[in-house]
Ligand SMILES: Nc1ncnc2c1ncn2[C@@H]1O[C@H](COP(=O)(O)OP(=O)(O)O)[C@@H](O)[C@H]1O
């Protein structure tokens with residue numbers, strides 16, 4: 038929303054609805070030597086169609102926050118809601134898709150069967166699945182690998198399978214936990230390109246966890262920066278780059294470099310702190 | 315065939331020829347050159363027979379040389395070699411089936427439930443410490459001299475191997491894969507069917523090759539202790555007559571049965587686990 042618009046125009050266009058609401062979220066883990074505070078009083082909102090990066094150094098509690106949003110992990114305090122519905126631990130919300138950092142592709146299923154998994158268990162017939170799966174395979178650039186088992190694929194291709202396995206169910210809200218964290222720089226850029234193409238077409242609401250500032254700037258419309266452990270909200274700012282974005286061209290542009298170094302120098306002590314240990 | 319493969323096969327034939335030659339003529343040769351006390355007992359045909367004598371016994375027991383003809387010979391003896399083999403195989407199969415089935419089922423259930431596995435752990439450890447063979451007389455007393463006692467014995471021997479492997483396999487399932495399946499809409503049961511079972515299958519199969527041998531051992535020991543028919547019974551009868559050739563025939567038949575069944579298991583495993591690199595044939 039632009040600030041030059043008068044108040045009346047603001048209400049007329051109606052601000053996009055809040056899809057993810059996180060309020061005063063806390064998480065403590067019980068350890069042998071006392072409790073570990075992983076997340077400390079974190080609040081933020083993600084609105085309809087936003088691509089938000091949750092950025093912070095390794096170990097600051099990003100995955101912990103994301104897992105509490107997904108309902109995979111119990112909260113110690115605070116609340117999370119998807120739309121107006123409070124998230125309950127253990128209950129899976131069908132509007133939400135989740136992509137893991139670790140490779141969770143099923144090795145005993147072919148690429149096709151992996152991508153079609155969600156449709157299959159939802160009871161879709163083989164013929165109903167086939168067309169959708171084929172389209173997903175093409176979107177992911179996996180043509181010709183449909184019948185292959187995952188072990189014959191590279192790490193990047195497997196992550197494409199994992200991504201399409203989630204996207205084929207058309208989740209309105211997409212939670213991603215460093216999905217490209219294990220990939221080399223080149224493969225990572227290719228994945229960014231694919232993800233941006235898909236997102237710029239479908240405009241899902243995305244909460245994307247990463248410790249990589251460059252990745253956050255390339256993909257996101259907004260960045261939520263967390264401090265080193267315990268994770269606290271440090272900064273919340275818009276990423277001004279125009280869309281559609283081309284990840285390679287964007288990274289080579291002067292404005293990208295300027296913003297990157299500005300954030301790095303003004304907010305980056307968190308990153309330097311983790312580098313040191 | 316590569317040169318290496320050819321030389322390996324050539325050497326195998328040499329080893330086989332030496333073994334068979336020593337078996338056939340070793341005792342007579344040793345008697346000629348060594349003092350009597352030094353002639354090794356394990357070469358004595360009284361105990362180990364000879365390849366030619368074993369072959370002759372095989373032809374006779376297998377009803378190939380009977381003057382009355384094959385079918386008349388079969389009918390004359392209700393524990394002839396073929397009936398004995400079929401009886402042993404059949405009991406082995408049913409024992410293998412219930413032992414494996416129950417082992418997989420309980421392994422899966424306890425593997426998925428920390429609560430139940432904690433309750434049952436001491437009982438399983440205690441039961442597993444009993445040498446299974448020690449139970450055989452009891453089982454025969456309970457289930458009689460017929461097939462049922464052999465099926466029960468084979469199943470009990472098989473059960474624990476399969477149970478422990480299934481249990482470990484179920485524990486080893488990747489938690490993130492389970493979470494991924496849940497997030498893709500899978501219910502608890504669907505997770506079990508589509509993630510836990512296929513993932514644990516590699517562990518289950520690792521136990522099936524030994525399980526086949528164990529089933530055979532279980533049936534044979536049962537037949538030793540008390541049976542009406544079967545290969546084990548054949549051996550015990552031959553022993554009573556001090557007939558080493560016939561015992562050797564039964565032993566060779568078991569060996570061949572064991573090899574064939576292991577190949578079958580390996581085939582099924584190769585197909586079901588074709589997603590794993592070690593079973594990749596391409
Ligand atoms: N199950 C757990 N038990 C104890 N400590 C945990 C557990 N999970 C995470 N932690 C701790 O919480 C902190 C945040 O972890 P995590 O959310 O995984 O960080 P990030 O994803 O930002 O790298 C880390 O210090 C980690 O050691």
Ligand SMILES: [Mg+2]
Nearest residue numbers: 099100101215
């Ligand atoms: Mg993490």
